[in-house]
Amino acid sequence: MTSHRDPTRLSKSRFLSGLQCHKRLYLEIHAPQLAADIDDRRQTMLDMGKEINEIAHRYFPGGALVAEGHRHSTAALEKTAALMADPNVTAIFEGAFQFERTLVRVDVLERVVGGWRLIEVKAASRVKSVHLDDLAVQTHVLRGNGLDLTGVFLMHVNRQYFYSGGDVDLQRLFVLKDLTGAIHERLPGIPPRLDEMRSMLGRSRAPDVEPDDHCHAPYECPFWSHCTAAKPARWIYYLPGRKDLVRRLRLQGITTIDEIPPQVSLTPLQQRMRENVEWISPKLAERLQAVRYPVHHLDFETVMPAVPLYAHTHPYQPIPIQWSNHTEMKDGSLRQTAYLCTEQKDPREEIALSLLESVGEEGSICVYSEYEHYIVKALAEAVPRLRKDLLRVGERLWDLLEVLQSHYYHPDFQGSFSIKSVLPALVPSLDYGDLAIKDGATASAMYHRMMFTVTDWVERQRLASALHAYCARDTLGMVELRRVLSQKMKSVAPS
Ligand code: SF4
Structure with a gap:
């Protein structure tokens, strides 16, 4: 496995990887070469997210971008500090903040009376649990920097917006959802989770994690092929239909579809998969x-x-x-x-x-x-x-x-x-x-x-x-x- 300069230095995306699966985070840092390439579906989603972010900037006239990329975090931190000190800057896009070896880039930090509003921009059309974790770790870092946060928001796409032509109406294209209360509830859980991840990353080998549904949500894990390479061709996980049955069977020590006992009740499709022969209906x-x-x-x-x-x-x-x-x-x-x-x-x-x-x-x-x-x-x-x-x-x-x-x-x-x-x-x-x-x-x-x-x-x-x-x-x-x-x-x- 390749070594990393400081494996305990975390970012927002690494924190989210670690929440999905500790093994994923470990492999991202210590063995990124085992990940599958980004496929077109994922690339399309990334491009869409980037496009939405750029459009969202127009929602905040007078805002300034921290253009320094992820490889230039020191310059990005300095540029952010300079923009914060300039009262003419009404909002900062992609601002960089670091607290206790956790670095985050903030989509939008809006200057308001009494402090700042933290705004995460998503191409999604509703609030998801992963967005709350995303905002919570950013809030943790910003508060660690002593910022007066007056509110924490998610800005997402409004699926109900009816575009009648001409310029897109940004006020109606986006929904600004106030999540301040929900984020404050999550905040106490952030430091212990970061500590757990850092301690796990310091070990000499990746944790043992059995591949399961968590590998596909909230994101497709790029290490799926690596983690399942040794699984049998008729691995029980491939049984179609409700995954609670698969979970029960796995708990009984059943690892392949061929081992499913005959008395287990299956749907017609599951039965066909167990029988593993061609079937033609009389109709x-x-x-x-x-x-x-x-x-x-x-x-x-x-x-x-x-x-x-x-x-x-x-x-x-x-x-x-x-x-x-x-x-x-x-x-x-x-x-x-x-x-x-x-x-x-x-x-x-x-x-x-x-x-x-x-x-x-x-x-x-x-x-x-x-x-x-x-x-x-x-x-x-x-x-x-x-x-x-x-x-x-x-x-x-x-x-x-x-x-x-x-x-x-x-x-x-x-x-x-x-x-x-x-x-x-x-x-x-x-x-x-x-x-x-x-x-x-x-x-x-x-x-x-x-x-x-x-x-x-x-x-x-x-x-x-x-x-x-x-x-x-x-x-x-x-x-x-x-x-x-x-x-x-x-x-x-x-x-
Ligand atoms: S495939 Fe699953 S078990 Fe393997 S690293 Fe990814 S999330 Fe974890």
Whole structure:
């Protein structure tokens, strides 16, 4: 394991890691090379948090930024002290404070009559327990510095804000929640927790912590692969469904799904996972034959901007930006149509028009999950002149996921019906390994990059191609899944 200059020096984010799991904090400091790389989902969340923070600064005119980064903490501490001494500075952004070897950066410190207000800015849309811990450790450090804190607040995104166009109304985009009372209740718990963490960090090896639900909340732990590397392929934790059953079984010393005693009551999916054999319901053929030709296979990709981009939308409202449709004719022939918005405009009307043209008036529209239904209904509300046509499209949707969940199981699904699990199991040639974009979160992040970051034309083309290829894989995947399932029905049909 690598050594750290002063392993007992903590920061706000390290304190939060330690609250999630002492082992996580230990590994972050002593063996950071064991962590998984930041994935696109996490990077998107970090970028969104950064963007929200920058927008929040406009809420406090006359504020000044401490731009010195985390590697320059001495300079950041000095700059903060200078800004505090300047009465013309109404607010300090990213101010640095240190108390007893704990360093924090404060999103906003607002100068008010009688002292300062501490404000943490989050892209979240509600207060969470981790925010209280976050604010409590900052309050502890600021009070240790002798600051007169008149209030402690969380500033989060207001999901109810309806953006009608023009400049975003910051007073309505954000909610400023007074958490002073709740933070004061948490304060006495901070010093002993910091002491526990420091003493743990001084040991020669990481604490033994069994991986469990705490590894996924409030944040995905980047050491999950490291901590679970030695677990068996059919580890009991992978049993789908309620985790209290898993906990009970683990307490009984059961470590794999194969060891679950027969008398334990399981859900149908859990039973299938325990039996670990292919299962085909007698009704699968009937459900598969219910589709009408031509069969369309539709998938949307969406973005959910925290700060609304288009008039008549709310924060975090899913906005469709592309679709793909593979249409299968009765004779088995196939054609694909697709749309991807590459201009900086509200794409919804063009999405709706192009979609209506693609799916026409005939045939079932195969989708994978209820999400497409939700998006079609939302489009109908957003484009009133096409409302009736879009609602008719909604009536033609046929959900392959629901059919699979109710009528089929394959051991390689490993308890998951996500298309990312199902497709490689049933159509190995169509797994996602060859694609630059392999999941929806990455697609959303790459779309944002293509539209708002990249200026190079060639790179934009590359991203557009990657987005087209990803969306097309999902719809071609549905075609092949229906074909494979139909073949299976033929092979089990009574002669
Ligand atoms: S994966 Fe779980 S047990 Fe391992 S360090 Fe992370 S939170 Fe702790």
